[in-house]
Amino acid sequence: MLPEGVEILSLADIGCHEDIPETSDTLEGNALQKAKYVYEKYGYDCFADDTGLEVDALGGAPGVHTARYAGQDHNTEANTDKLLRELKENFNRHARFRTVIALIIEKEVHFFDGVVVGEISTERRGTDGFGYDPVFIPEDTGKTFAELGVAVKNQISHRARAVKKLVAYLLEI
Numbered sequence: 001m002l003p004e005g006v007e008i009l010s011l012a013d014i015g016c017h018e019d020i021p022e023t024s025d026t027l028e029g030n031a032l033q034k035a036k037y038v039y040e041k042y043g044y045d046c047f048a049d050d051t052g053l054e055v056d057a058l059g060g061a062p063g064v065h066t067a068r069y070a071g072q073d074h075n076t077e078a079n080t081d082k083l084l085r086e087l088k089e090n091f092n093r094h095a096r097f098r099t100v101i102a103l104i105i106e107k108e109v110h111f112f113d114g115v116v117v118g119e120i121s122t123e124r125r126g127t128d129g130f131g132y133d134p135v136f137i138p139e140d141t142g143k144t145f146a147e148l149g150v151a152v153k154n155q156i157s158h159r160a161r162a163v164k165k166l167v168a169y170l171l172e173i
Contacts, residue, residue: 027064
């Protein structure tokens with residue numbers, strides 16, 4: 001997907017093995033915080049992302065706390081259990097997955113976002129994917145991300161939509 005001449009290095013490739021802080025109260029803030037950390041400490045143009053599941057009935061939660069919704073240990077099963085428990089009696093299951101990518105290139109900051117609207121199922125369905133995939137039903141599909149499978153999810157997901165915008169920008173410059 002990337003234009004010719006763009007090379008992606010992983011954190012391991014540049015010798016970054018530390019846990020990069022994510023202390024902002026917004027997805028944009030966390031994505032920028034991670035990109036700035038690498039840019040300032042290692043000197044590379046960089047992009048980083050943050051993703052959140054925003055559920056209307058929960059006032060946008062878990063949002064920026066999506067990965068740690070049930071605690072600091074990133075336990076996806078516990079996160080999903082907590083979400084289903086909190087929505088148990090609620091008929092409003094409208095939700096959206098949102099990814100924000102922060103790009104720092106030649107000292108300039110750019111943001112790219114991707115959103116998938118859908119709803120939360122009443123139970124886990126499907127076996128592909130990770131995290132909340134077994135309970136998130138993207139609009140107009142009738143199936144959870146876990147039922148759709150990784151190949152389909154990677155084409156329609158919030159992250160895929162944000163990455164497409166990032167790539168389009170890189171192709172323009």
